Amino acid sequence: MDKIEIEGGIPLVGEIPISGSKNSVLPIFTACLLTAGSCKISNVPDLVDIRTTCLLLEVFGASVDHDNSSTYTIDCSKLTSFEAPYNLVKTMRASCLTLGPLVARSGKAKVSLPGGCAIGERPIDQHLKGLKALGAEINLSHGYVEIEAKRGLTGGQVSFDLTTVTGTMNIMMAATLAKGETVIKNCALEPEVEALAKFLNKMGAKIEGAGTNIIHIQGVNSLFPAETSIIPDRIETGTYMVAAAITSGDLSLTGANVKHVNEISDCLIKCGCQLDVKVGRIRIIGQDEIRSTNIVTSPYPGFPTDMQAQMMTLMTLAQGTSVIKETIFENRFMHVAELRRMGANILISGNSATVHGVNHLSGAQVMATDLRASASLILAGLATRGVTTVSRVYHLDRGYENLVRKLRAVGAKIKRVSSP
Ligand code: EPZ
Secondary structure, three states, X not given: OOEEEEEOOOOOEEEEEOOEOHHHHHHHHHHHHHOOOXXXXXXXXXXXXXXXXXXXXXXXXXXXXXXXXXXXXXXXXXXXXXXXXXXXXXXXXXXXXXXXXXXXHHOEEEEEOOOOEOOEOOOOHHHHHHHHHOOOEEEEEOOEEEEEOOOOOEOOEEEOOXXXXXXXXXXXXXXXXXXXXXXXXXXXXXXXXXXXXXXXXXXXXXXXXXOEOEEEEEOOOOOOOOEEEOOXXXXXXXXXXXXXXXXXXXXXXXXXXXXXXXXXXXXXXXXOOEEEEEOOEEEEEOOOOOEOOOEEEOOOXXXXXXXXXXXXXXXOOOEOEEEEEOOOOOOOOHHHXXXXXXXXXXXXXXXXXXXXXXXXXXXOEEEOOOHHHHHHHHHHHXXXXXXXXXXXXXXXXXXXXXXXXXXHOOOOEEEEEOOO
């Protein structure tokens, strides 16, 4: 398994291009299942989760082509299977995003239950509640969920018990081909939900209200292929913003959408950073002294849970004490033990972490446990004199395109080391 070695303490200066959003690609790729024909998706990052999604689509009989560019052509004209196997689903929970499109297009779907992951149990009860409200029959057996809608789906009222991003996406996709109107309440407001709705409407869907907590969908008989370009990755953007802050650097993030990182920007300004924003470019200048601040994660437009670990790393070096509350996932403090090994002073109580700033961290051998925790350890290494080695970096490959190359280009002493 590969490792990443960092010799930190160097202010990062220069330009980093922001890649397409992983969490926008996954639903847009599965939305292609809704139509017979070729959809063209551009600005797709080269990530493990994208490759897993392509494998899933090919299992269903789709053809996926991208001639090694960031533009993918996905043709779902001939679907030959409606079953997402456990060996693929267990590696990527977002495989559940195939449920809605498959049952809408073909009246059936059999998808392995995702199972939990490092950050939590990750149930899909809300997804199933929504599909049932659209007339689907649900059967759980042997670790799979089997869904049938012999006479097709019928529009209905769906009100989620809690805000779910992929749940909102799944029901929105399913409702596009349901007979009649569907109203979904307590929807997620994430930009990735809006981007999916925009793509579905390009395919001929009739969706209104995406980006608000109530979405109306008028079902249509069929959808046609369409093209779209993936929005920039707001979590990658936030991660590199913290890289500038934690190294007292000066980074310009090109291709970023500042509207999608408002909460992160506000937080970093509170910590003493300076921001200079132009269309499509965010410049963030870190200061020598980092001010502490408190954080409570919440659904968009609140502070994103996917940035909690990265901000915690910054707070380990802040003047004073910060309290970080994780309200979305039940086990998203896996990075704390590793940060403590680097000298961080963090106390956990339930879903709250109290971080007492220290003057410096010390380089160490640390282990990544999940995608965003691994990013937080890279950030700690960048801020720390001496050498930090991060193992199990396959977690990073799921969500950060060309991370080592991007950081080296702005002065980081970082390299990927292959080890048996
Ligand atoms: C999406 O996951 C993102 N993944 C996650 O990003 C992100 O952390 C999360 O939204 C929250 O913002 C993708 O978009 C592919 P949820 P999702 O359904 O949709 C509970 C990353 O690092 N819940 O909004 O799976 C759930 O357990 C990943 O890129 C139910 O109880 O998250 C969680 O506690 C990690 N029942 C909360 O709701 C359900 O049916 C929010 O989950 C669904 C969710």
